[in-house]
Amino acid sequence: MHNNISVSPFNAEQKNAPFSYTIDTHDLQHHYFTVTLLIENPDPNGVQLRLPAWLPGSYMIRDFAKHIVEFSAVGMGKKLNYTRPDKSTWHIEQFSGPITIIYKVYAFDLSVRTAWLDSEFGFFNPSAVCLEVLNAPTAANDNKINDTRYQLQVLPPKKNAGADNQWQLATGMPCIDSDKRGFGTYIANDYAELIDYPFLIGALTHIEFTVANIPHSLVLAGRHFANETQLCKDLKAICEAQIEFWQGNVPFDNYQFLTMVVGEGFGGLEHRNSTALICSRHTLEPGSASAVVNDEYLTFLSLCSHEYFHSWNVKQLRPKAFHPYDLSQEQYTEQLWFYEGVTSYLDDYFVQKSGVMPAGQFIQRLGQSISRALRGKGPQRQSVLESSSLAWTTFYQQNENAQNAISSYYSKGAAIALLTDLMLRQASNQLLSIRDVMIKLYIEHREHGTNHIDLIAAIANVGNPEIAKHVQQWLETTATLPVDIWLEQFGIEVSPNSAEALTLQPGLSATLANQVSLGAVLQEKGNQIVIARVYEDSAAALAKVAVNDRLVAIDFLEVTRNNLQRAFNRYKPGETVKIHVYRDDQLLERELTWQAPQADCFALSIRNKAACEQWLRF
Template sequence: MTPEIRYTITPHHPEAHLFRVSCTVERPDPSGQIFRLPAWIPGSYMIREFSRNIVTLSAEAAGRRHSITKIDKNTWRAAPLAAGRSLTVNYDVYAWDLSVRAAHLDQTHGFFNGTSVFLSVDGQTDRPCLVDIRAPAGADDWQVATAMTPATSLKGGARIGGFGLYRADSYDELVDHPVEMGRFTQAVFKAGGVEHEIVLTGRHDCDLDRLTADLTRICDWHIRLFGKPAPVERYVFLATIVGDGYGGLEHRASTALLASRKDLPYRGMRGMNKDYRNFLGLCSHEYFHTWNVKRIKPAAFTPYDYACENYTRLLWAFEGFTAYYDDLALVRSGVISAADYLELLGQTMSRVLRGSGRLKQSVAESSFDAWTKFYRQDENAPNAIVSYYAKGALVALALDLQLRTQTGGKRSLDDVMRALWKRHGKTGIGVAEDGIFAIVEEIASDPSAEEGRRLAEWLRRAVSGTADLPLARLLRPFGVNCRSDTSAKAPVLGVRMASGPEAKIASVFDGAAAQAAGLSAGDVLVAFDGLRVAAGDVEDMLTRRKAGETVRVHAFRRDELMEFDVTLAAPRADTMKLTLQEKPEPSVRTLRKGWLGL
């Protein structure tokens, strides 16, 4: 059966960063077909107005121009058309966003997410789609990388890695398969019986053997956690490698990644450095999303409404729980050591403690306000919001530790995730706003119904309140010491500096010395006690001072030179250090092994 919706996408003018796209509807609405371009992309919770990148748009029917009118910011309506006639919309998309969210095109490569380039057809989004992915003129050595299914049975059908026709069962599926094209490095490996592919675009010196070996162990662990078979027949990591970058976005059978060259392993590298560890954590995070958020979804996301915000208070579970499991998978799979994992966990705890926003906003509120606050952070963000990623990960940790402790290791957050997978991921039924609490109560009721109710109620308070979590106490039964690191002696201003050539303040923390003196975000520091200060000098100058000293600071605010007397403060006890107890008792070793797999 011929699909009703057919797309063609061509790198039309790579030097001008223009994709030419067409959308053909075999049976358009005779009263006037409506087309829409999404305003956001799932996984990145901000209205991005992708339609602003459409440069030209026109329609044709039977080879003749057909009237089409824009009726709002991302919607067009074609004029009525006689029954039995097909309709084609042609348009150019400007693609110069080098991120994981949109589209990018130049003479070296092309990348796009479907939400940036493919119009949806009102009333027909459930129909199957064909997309003809074409090469730019003269690019005979370009390849294609995508998890989309090649339409091999059709004339012009693509084969994996080639240009031609690809198919999707619906518009949702079509836009959930990002595409990379160009000259790239790739490697294939198997995990859990499933073929995986890693694609690296950009200059690099990566040791692909090391990378694929580590990814194999990580992906294997994820699949074992939820149980075979994996929900994909093939999975693709699409990584754009740049001088300085970091980011990822999940899709149903792939992920788009942005990474720095230094994040990749190189031949002869010994051990595990922090940059590579962070890259593996990013890969693990996006891979876990294959289950959690791509298939286990909030009810608010079933189905997605691409035109507007889709509100949920559950991102603390869908992003926060994923942020907990991303690094946990590294240690459980044996890719990093327990000491490495505890260092990462301490960094997450410290990151949450440093922002007073955690005392003002709950992770449930942060989830709901992702569209207006978390994804639109300004200079006051540390003082006003909490990350549903970071604190959500700590909620997951606290929940996991309590489940393991009260059941003697018989139950854990793993059981909660498997229950969510069985009831929601496999069935496609969205998770209600109170659905996770009910599953936690059920899983925690193994020793007693009262314990189940208690833990579910604790979780409700943890995600709707702003109290700090009792992590030091919860970690103790696992033989983990948790304390604040008091080794830092230098006084502090209480600011976060911006990157760049100037000593510019990015944020001023509530109650800090800088705030008390009147310094503000955007101020450019130029002198301490009459001595010039440049970017990178601030910490060195502070090491020569003591808490309680007053420093005369000169700074430019806009174009005005201002003076401030800053009384330096002692460093806050917000850097957490976690260590393993030596020679723990057998019961402690058992709990620790169940948790860390060591």
């Protein structure tokens, strides 16, 4: 574990690639990456350029081209004209000879999807900054052009740009030449490969370890208080468990967890030999040396586990509809329940199997996941197949009515994966599990991808047709999932309860173990308590309380974040009170009849340790 950058030993003579990008990082204060694209051998009929509308793994149209400013094209000193056929495309006029494209990319989206640049650190996915040449001529017989199709050079910030002079660069893209900090020239064979390597720059911390003779690195950008030794140990154990799961078949020769550490943030996106992550500062602290590990630290490790598993289950094995990706428009698949749901079931599983997460905490977190999957009317209205297909709109663009309208292919997909695993184990006396399904699919469909029938057939072949029939029903309908019945057969006690979390976001999450339910999610905005979501047929809905109403009084007494829980605890189900809310600038009085909290939470506990331990291993 150290903080040094290792320079690639391969330092070949650089020739001009057909497409060479230079990324200048000096304009930190304005958050611009300045990009220069040199096209050595352009199509004589004119060059067509495009930036993707979305990127693999994040199923929402993002229109990255909207962030491009100051676009220009030059050929041998001559300014070239261009047109914009659509929002993502540029068409450069005909020209004989090399063409240089220069543009700026506004980089102020602090996420794993696009680009960010300020005086603290920088990050970019090439899909958000590197234009694709659509009518690229082949160069196989041109001796003047290197076999490598794409080169990408990243320049460090200038000394007076406001960045730390110790800034470094980290990426999984192969390097042909760099300085000791990592700034230099990187290569890719095609555009799909080019955009599958994110870049992280800044004052970086490198936490390095080796798994199965493969170098791994957790790279942190941003101020942090991580226990580096503990992180190294825990993350290594998780990676070892996953490589063992895949029987030693590893699709990369090095791997990086590229992590932006911020005040508040969470997310990850998989790539071919790395993942881009964002996390809150406090999540990197494991807590005291007790039997219970800091749950937020476990959540970060689970995120790492989730994205690492995608190296096989998405980056290698993926839906047939994504062979190839078409990043100019939406691509639909019913299979996200499998690629995200199974991964969501197994991410915590590997943290537990590695010995980092105690079994009791794994079971507790599983109960929380099941509760999220089944709570509300959404799972009763939308199947996970439909949820997968409509990820582009209903899941990735959720509104305040989401809990009443949609199901989650993540959490409900994970619950179906759990049931599949348990049924396979019972039918085979613990000889078979969901692992066998994954291995079969990986071997048989890695090259060309899967469709829905392939997934069901694999379950039937590994297990039996009856198991596959149940799984298909749960996928295609909104039938209730019998998680309680199956978990109890593996030593887990399932206790549906009516404890409702009184959630005031951000800052307060208290459990009312008895008393009443409002049936709404509250949010603190300044000194105001705002209705963020309302569940159908709840006390709030029947009282005609709406999203964005500001709750000011219950029973003619002012409500604040400090007395909110006490106010709720004064009442019993069936009692009616007057409440007051502001809607826009109008004060409204509503009559609200309190309801009993619904038994939609699942508390899990280990009843039979031996039976549970048989399940918690592969």
